[in-house]
Amino acid sequence: MNFNHLMGRNVSKRKCKANNELCYYIPVGNVRSTQGENIHMTMTCRNCGVREDIFLTKEQYFTQQKLILKEIKNV
Ligand SMILES: [Zn+2]
Numbered sequence: 647m648n649f650n651h652l653m654g655r656n657v658s659k660r661k662c663k664a665n666n667e668l669c670y671y672i673p674v675g676n677v678r679s680t681q682g683e684n685i686h687m688t689m690t691c692r693n694c695g696v697r698e699d700i701f702l703t704k705e706q707y708f709t710q711q712k713l714i715l716k717e718i719k720n721v
Contacts, residue, residue: 647713649673649689652706657698664693671698675718679704687714 648670650658662669669691676688685707690697707714 647717649710649714649717652702652710653689653698653700657700662691662694663696664691669694669696672717673714677707677714677718 650668650671653671658668658671660669661667670693671689672692674688674690674697676686678686680686680701683704684701685704687700687702687707688697689700702710
């Protein structure tokens with residue numbers, strides 16, 4: 647599955663350089679919590695390889711955690 651729903655609006659709507667569709671973002675593993683209530687993650691498009699850093703609230707992250715960890719393991 648892709649994680650576009652976690653990306654900011656501008657990013658998730660960006661056209662992919664590889665196929666001119668929307669980028670297909672997956673997490674690449676640098677999950678770390680920042681000071682405060684945010685989780686920092688690096689996402690990459692599996693088609694064109696563009697990278698984006700995103701911040702999730704802890705709540706958003708824990709809702710998705712199983713999926714995120716599963717996806718990272720598959721990479
Ligand atoms: Zn892309």
